[in-house]
Structure formats: C-alpha cells, structure tokens
Amino acid sequence: MRSDTFFRLLLFLSGVFLLILLSAIFITLCLSSLPSLRSFGLFFVIGRSWNPISKKFGACPFLIGTFLTSTAALLISLPFSLSISILLGEYLNNRFFSAVFKSVIELLAGIPSVIYGFWGLFVLVPIVRWVELKIHAAPYGVGLLAASLVLSIMIIPYSAFLSIEILKLVPPEIKEAAYSLGATRYEVVKFVALPYSYSGIFGGVLLAFGRALGETMAVTMVIGNSDFLPKSFLSPGNTIASVIANEFTEAAGRLHLSSLIELGLILFVLTAVTNILGDFVVKRMSFQGS
Amino acid sequence: MGTSNWIRLAKDRFFFAAIIFFASLTILPLLFILFYILKNGLTVINWGFLTSLPKPAGEPGGGISNAIVGTALLVLTASAFSIPLGVLIGIYLSENQDSLTARAVRISNRILQGVPSIVAGIVAYLWIVKPSGAFSVFSGGAALGFLMIPIIVQSTEETLKLVPNTLKEASLALGASYTSTILKVIVPTGLSGIVTGILLGVSRVIGETAPLLFTAFGNPFMSYRLFKPANALPLLIFNYALSPYHSWQNLAWGASVFLIFLVMSLNLISKFLVAKWKVQS
Numbered sequence: 350m351r352s353d354t355f356f357r358l359l360l361f362l363s364g365v366f367l368l369i370l371l372s373a374i375f376i377t378l379c380l381s382s383l384p385s386l387r388s389f390g391l392f393f394v395i396g397r398s399w400n401p402i403s404k405k406f407g408a409c410p411f412l413i414g415t416f417l418t419s420t421a422a423l424l425i426s427l428p429f430s431l432s433i434s435i436l437l438g439e440y441l442n443n444r445f446f447s448a449v450f451k452s453v454i455e456l457l458a459g460i461p462s463v464i465y466g467f468w469g470l471f472v473l474v475p476i477v478r479w480v481e482l483k484i485h486a487a488p489y490g491v492g493l494l495a496a497s498l499v500l501s502i503m504i505i506p507y508s509a510f511l512s513i514e515i516l517k518l519v520p521p522e523i524k525e526a527a528y529s530l531g532a533t534r535y536e537v538v539k540f541v542a543l544p545y546s547y548s549g550i551f552g553g554v555l556l557a558f559g560r561a562l563g564e565t566m567a568v569t570m571v572i573g574n575s576d577f578l579p580k581s582f583l584s585p586g587n588t589i590a591s592v593i594a595n596e597f598t599e600a601a602g603r604l605h606l607s608s609l610i611e612l613g614l615i616l617f618v619l620t621a622v623t624n625i626l627g628d629f630v631v632k633r634m635s636f637q638g639s
Numbered sequence: 640m641g642t643s644n645w646i647r648l649a650k651d652r653f654f655f656a657a658i659i660f661f662a663s664l665t666i667l668p669l670l671f672i673l674f675y676i677l678k679n680g681l682t683v684i685n686w687g688f689l690t691s692l693p694k695p696a697g698e699p700g701g702g703i704s705n706a707i708v709g710t711a712l713l714v715l716t717a718s719a720f721s722i723p724l725g726v727l728i729g730i731y732l733s734e735n736q737d738s739l740t741a742r743a744v745r746i747s748n749r750i751l752q753g754v755p756s757i758v759a760g761i762v763a764y765l766w767i768v769k770p771s772g773a774f775s776v777f778s779g780g781a782a783l784g785f786l787m788i789p790i791i792v793q794s795t796e797e798t799l800k801l802v803p804n805t806l807k808e809a810s811l812a813l814g815a816s817y818t819s820t821i822l823k824v825i826v827p828t829g830l831s832g833i834v835t836g837i838l839l840g841v842s843r844v845i846g847e848t849a850p851l852l853f854t855a856f857g858n859p860f861m862s863y864r865l866f867k868p869a870n871a872l873p874l875l876i877f878n879y880a881l882s883p884y885h886s887w888q889n890l891a892w893g894a895s896v897f898l899i900f901l902v903m904s905l906n907l908i909s910k911f912l913v914a915k916w917k918v919q920s
Contacts, residue, residue, distance in 0.1 A: 356818040360734065363727035364744040367788070371747040374754070374762050374785075381765055432661035440658065450666065457669045459902045461846025463873045464895045467880040468672055502672070505665055533651035563755025565849035566877060590757050590849070597761070598853050613761045617754060624753035625746075 375617070382611035384604055393611060399576040399592075401601045406608035408615070410578040414586040415616075417579070418493055418568065419561035422500035423508075423554060430505045430557075431550075434512035439538055458506035466570030469499040474571055481583060491573035492585045499567045504557045511553035511631075512546075518634065519545045552630030559623035563616060565590040589616045673899075680896030683889050689897075693859060693875070699886045703894050705861045709776065709869035713855060714841055716780025716865070721787040722837055728788070729795025729833070730821060736800075752789035759785040760850030768854060774868040779855030783847060787840035794839065798832025799825060835909040842905035846898055848873035872898045 385393060389406060396407015433454070441447045470491075477498070478490030519542045527537045543550075573585020574595050587595070589612045600606040687702055694701030728744065735741040763782035768774055802825050810820040826833070851857075856868040857878060872894050879891035 353817040356821070360727060360731040361740070363724060364731040364735075364740060366724065367728050367744050367747050367751070367792070368740075370785075370788075371751055374758075377762060377765050378758075429661055429665040432658045433665055436658050436662045440655065450662075453666055453670065455906065456673070456903065459842060459906055460673075460899055461848070461873055461902065463846065463848040463876050463880075464676065464899065465672075467876060467891060467895060468676060470880060472672075472675060502669065505669070533647055535651040535654040536647070538654070559753055563753075563757070565755065565757045566873075570877070570880065590755060593757050593761070594849055594852055597764075598856075610761060610765075613758045617758050620753045620755055621750045624749065628749060 378610060378614040378617060382607055382614050385607040385611045388604060389608075393608070394615075397578050401596075401605050404602070404604050406604065408589070408608070408612055410576060411587050411589045411592050411612065412615075414493065414572070414579060415562060415588040415590070417582070417586075418496045418500055418572070418588055419558055421493075421497035421582075422504060422561050423558055425497065425501035426505045426508060426557070427554070430509040431512060433505075433509040434516055435538055435542075437509075438513050438516035439534065439542060454506045454509055458510070462503065462564060462566040463570075465499055465503050466567035469495060469567060469571040473498055486581075486583050489573060489583070489585055491571050493572065493579055493582050496568045496572040496586075496588070497582075499571055500561050500564055503564065503567060504561055507560055508553055508557040511556060512550055515546045515549035515553055515631065515634065516542060518549065546634070549631055549634035552627045552632075552634065555623055555627030555630065559620045559627060562623065563590055563620050565594050569594045589613075676892065676895050676899065679889075679892035680894075683893030684896060688890075688893055692861060693879075693890055694886065696882070696884050697886060701886065701890060703872065703875055703890060703897070705858065706870040706872045706875040706894060707897075708861065708863065709855065709858070709871045709874075710845060712776050712863070712865070712869060713779050713783055713851070713871055714845060716777060717783035717787055717844060718837070718841065719780075719784075721784035721791060721840070725788045725791025725836070725840070726795050726826075726833060728792045729836075730799060730826070732792065732796040733799035734821070748789045748792050751785070752793070754785070755849075756782075756786055756847050757849035757852075759783075760852060760854055763850065763854045771866070773866065774854060774856035775866045776855055776862075776869045777865050779851045779869075779871070782850035782854050783844040786844050786847065786850070790840040790843060791833075791836045794836025795829070795833050798829040798836070801832075802828045831912045831915070835912050838905050838909040838912070842902045842909075845901055845905070846873050848877050852877075872901075 385406060389396065393406065393408055394412060395409055396405065397409045398405050398407050399410060400406070433450070437447050437450055441450070474490040474495050477492070477495045478488045481488045481490070523545070524537055524541055527541045532540070568588050569591040572587060572591055574587055574591065575585040576587060576592070579586035593609050593612055593616075596605070597609050600609055687700070689702060689707065690704050691700075691702035692705055693703065728748070732741055732745060732748075759782045762785065763778045767778035767781055771778075806824060806828065807820055810824045811817070815824070851871055851874050855871055855874065857874045858868045858870045862869045876891045876894050876898070879887040879894075882888065
C-alpha cells in the first residue's frame with residue numbers, strides 16, 4: 350500500500366502547507382515593516398502626522414478613521430439587520446416571502462465593494478453634500494459620514510444572515526412554553542428569543558465589525574482621502590485600508606512603503622483577533638443551543 | 640386585567656409594525672441601489688461594448704473586452720492553484736477531525752478567511768511583483784487565490800463530513816485502497832458541495848479590486864500574457880468611476896452591470912447545484 354502512504358502524506362502536507370502559508374504571510378508582513386518599526390516604534394500608532402516628504406509616519410488619523418467608520422457603520426446597520434432577522438426568523442412563516450427576502454439579501458451581499466463605492470460616489474455623496482449645505486457645514490460630501498453610510502449598507506446583508514442563523518438556535522420548546530403561557534409574539538421575542546441570543550448576536554456583531562475593518566474599495570472612493578486627523582465626523586479622512594489602497598503604488602521611498610506595510614500588518618492582526626473572538630462567542634452560543 | 644391585556648396587544652402590534660418598517664426601510668433602498676446601477680448600465684451594454692477596447696478619454700463608445708479577458712485570466716490563474724490545494728486541504732480536514740495539526744489548520748483557515756483582501760494584495764506584491772520587478776496577471780491571480788483557498792477548504796470539509804461513514808467502510812471492506820476510496824467514492828459523493836464551494840470562491844474574488852491595485856495593476860490595452868499587467872473588470876470600474884469623463888463613467892456603469900450579472904449567475908448555478916445534488920446523509 351505504498352500509494353496509500355503517499356496519498357496520506359500528500360493530504361497531510363497540504364494541510365501543513367496552509368499553516369506555512371499563514372505563517373509566511375505574517376512573517377513577510379513583519380519583516381517588511383521592520384524599517385518603519387525601527388524608526389518609529391510605538392510612535393507609529395500614536396503619531397498624528399503622516400508626511401511622506403518629511404518622512405514622518407504616524408498612523409493615528411487612520412486608526413481613528415477606521416475605528417470611527419466601522420463602529421458608526423455597525424451602529425447604523427444594527428436596527429436594520431436585527432429587524433430583518435427577527436422578521437424572517439419569527440414572523441414570516443410564509444415560505445415564498447422569506448425566500449424572496451433572502452434572495453434579495455443574498456443578491457446585495459454579492460455586489461462587489463467597488464460598485465457600492467461607485468454608487469456611493471454618484472448618489473450618496475451628493476445627498477450628504479446637500480445636507481451639509483443645509484446645516485452650514487463645509488460641503489465636502491465625501492468624508493467619514495459618507496464612508497460609514499456606505500459601509501453600513503454593505504454589512505447589513507452579512508449581519509442579517511448571521512443573526513438569522515443565531516435566532517434559529519433558540520430551542521423551539523422554550524418559545525412554545527412562553528406562547529402557551531399566553532405571551533404575545535413581542536413578548537416572546539423580547540423576553541425569550543433575544544435574551545437567549547444576546548451573546549451570539551454580539552459574536553455576529555464582532556464578525557461584522559471585522560468585515561467592516563478590512564473593507565477597502567467602497568470606503569476609499571467616498572472617504573475623501575485626507576491624511577490629517579479628522580476634525581469632525583463630517584470631514585474627509587482615511588482608514589487603514591483606504592490609505593494603503595491610495596498610496597501603495599506611489600509610495601515615495603522605502604520608509605513610506607514599509608509604513609504602509611506596517612499598516613497592513615496592523616489590519617491583519619486586528620481582523621484576525623476580531624474574527625477569532627467573534628467565532629468563539631458564536632460557537633459557545635451554538636454549543637449551548639444544541 | 641382587561642386594560643393590561645389591551646396594552647400588551649397594542650405593544651405587540653406596534654412592535655410588528657416597527658419590524659416591518661425597518662425591514663422594508665432596508666430592502667427598499669437596497670433594491671433602489673440595484674435599479675440605479677441597472678438603469679445606468681444596461682443602456683451601455685451591447686455587442687460592441689463587450690468586444691471592443693476602451694476608447695481614449697473623452698471619446699464616446701468603446702468597450703471593455705480587455706477587462707473581460709483580464710478577469711478571465713486572473714480567475715483561471717487563481718483557480719489553477721487554489722482549487723487543487725483547497726480540495727486537498729478540505730479532504731485532509733474531514734479525514735482528520737481531531738488531530739492537533741488538523742485543529743491548527745482549521746484555525747489558520749478561519750484566520751485566512753478573514754484576511755482583508757488588500758492585505759492579500761500586499762503579500763502578492765512582496766512575494767511576486769517585487770522580486771520579478773513587474774506588475775503581472777500572475778501576481779494578481781496569486782492574490783485572488785489566497786482569498787479563494789479558505790472558501791474552498793471550508794465547503795469541501797463541510798460537504799465531505801456529511802458523507803456517511805458506512806459508504807467509506809463498505810468501500811474499504813470490498814478491498815478498495817484508502818486512496819481509491821477517497822478519490823472514487825467519497826469525493827464523487829460530495830462533488831456538488833465541492834463545486835459549489837469553488838463557484839462561491841470565484842464569485843467572491845471576481846469582484847475584488849483591492850488586491851489587484853498593485854498586482855495586476857490595470858492596462859488600457861488587450862493583453863493575454865501571464866507576466867504582464869492586465870486590466871480587470873473591477874479595476875476598470877474603479878479607474879473609470881473616478882475619472883472626470885462621462886464616456887468613461889458610462890463604461891464603468893456598463894462594466895458594473897456585467898460584473899453583477901457574472902456574480903449573480905455564479906451564485907444561481909451554485910444554488911441550483913446544491914438543490915440538485917445534495918449529499919444524502
């Protein structure tokens with residue numbers, strides 16, 4: 350059975366290859382950000398000025414931009430995605446309707462990021478600019494607000510699907526028990542289904558957050574690409590991903606490139622931690638449910 | 640008693656109304672986005688649009704043939720290495736559920752799945768573009784492949800786990816070797832899931848722009864070469880969307896509709912396959 354030994358070895362090696370690939374990605378990112386790590390150390394994350402000309406690179410504006418847009422997008426999208434999932438999970442027993450709703454959501458999840466950005470640039474940005482004019486703010490249009498809005502639209506399908514899966518895990522017995530005690534639907538959702546799924550939904554929120562952190566193209570197109578610390582939520586800014594997308598091909602010199610790669614490393618670590626944490630929370634919930 | 644019941648029922652109705660309101664408030668604008676894109680793009684698409692090259696800035700007409708070819712080349716390159724690797728790793732995971740290595744591989748796969756696409760682009764740049772000194776289809780394909788592997792691994796593992804163990808035992812009891820049991824019994828049984836995973840992988844990467852910015856780079860001309868820069872549909876949309884020329888923006892709308900059409904067809908086919916060849920467990 351030599352061929353069997355060979356085949357088992359091949360399977361094992363391909364598994365090991367994945368480990369090597371991931372480690373290699375991590376090590377490459379670390380090695381290539383060494384010049385920037387050496388020059389700036391911890392100042393890289395707290396430095397406020399990003400200036401390729403004076404060769405000073407502080408990523409604070411981008412970290413803040415990333416955190417603000419992702420959090421805002423999450424907060425904006427949460428009521429919408431939760432209502433969709435409650436509607437589909439608890440109310441719509443009609444197969445046809447829920448199939449229609451689900452297909453629409455799936456369709457929207459499949460639209461590439463760059464197209465959302467394109468739409469945002471031509472429809473959303475003028476609307477934001479109009480609102481800014483009305484409230485007498487500087488009418489940029491592009492900025493953190495526009496980026497958060499586009500992001501929130503993009504993560505609604507993703508977080509809605511996650512919440513639907515999580516609501517499915519609520520054991521039907523306890524819901525039936527509540528109904529048999531005379532509870533209304535609202536009471537079942539509020540006092541039984543949601544409390545049971547809080548931790549799972551929190552995990553889903555983390556996963557959606559991880560998604561939003563790394564989202565590049567749509568954000569790049571509507572955020573205004575300013576390297577300065579954003580003054581308000583309406584001003585232009587940049588996220589980690591969008592600054593990489595903008596400056597990578599035209600990086601001036603080794604230090605600039607290395608700083609951009611260090612940003613990539615930060616993004617890689619941030620998303621990995623968020624995803625593992627989110628997975629862990631969701632899994633603990635489904636374990637509880639089964 | 641009567642009043643409190645009345646309040647409870649009113650609350651229930653109100654909640655239902657709020658849910659319907661928020662849900663439709665979500666679905667309607669989302670549909671609106673789709674219609675907006677279709678409205679702008681559908682008028683542009685015709686035979687010439689699909690078969691000719693983009694015209695220089697400001698000239699009306701032109702097409703996206705180079706981007707279609709480029710995207711096809713990129714997807715082929717990505718598939719060439721990510722499909723065999725992904726399927727092998729998926730088989731490995733489903734065959735070794737609990738070994739320490741398998742657990743490590745599973746976690747790595749999950750991390751890889753969450754890697755932002757732009758980071759995949761950086762890695763492909765550092766590994767291929769920088770040493771070879773040129774932007775190329777090959778490096779872009781590699782970046783997309785990194786993103787496809789975890790999707791294929793996951794769906795392969797999940798499908799093969801559903802294949803009943805008795806099938807495997809029966810095959811081994813008939814004297815078939817382990818290799819032929821896997822390749823001729825297990826894999827064909829789970830083929831629909833594997834193919835679905837591959838299609839989903841392709842549909843995920845076909846619209847990816849970020850990893851191509853500094854790998855495939857873009858190219859206004861037709862190029863079939865693996866080691867030269869090429870255009871791709873999402874790159875073309877990005878570049879022309881930000882251009883000030885109306886004719887280029889129109890090309891970008893058309894390309895958007897075409898890209899959405901591609902992604903949708905891939906998703907539909909994979910759904911159809913799932914329904915048709917479901918593993919009976």
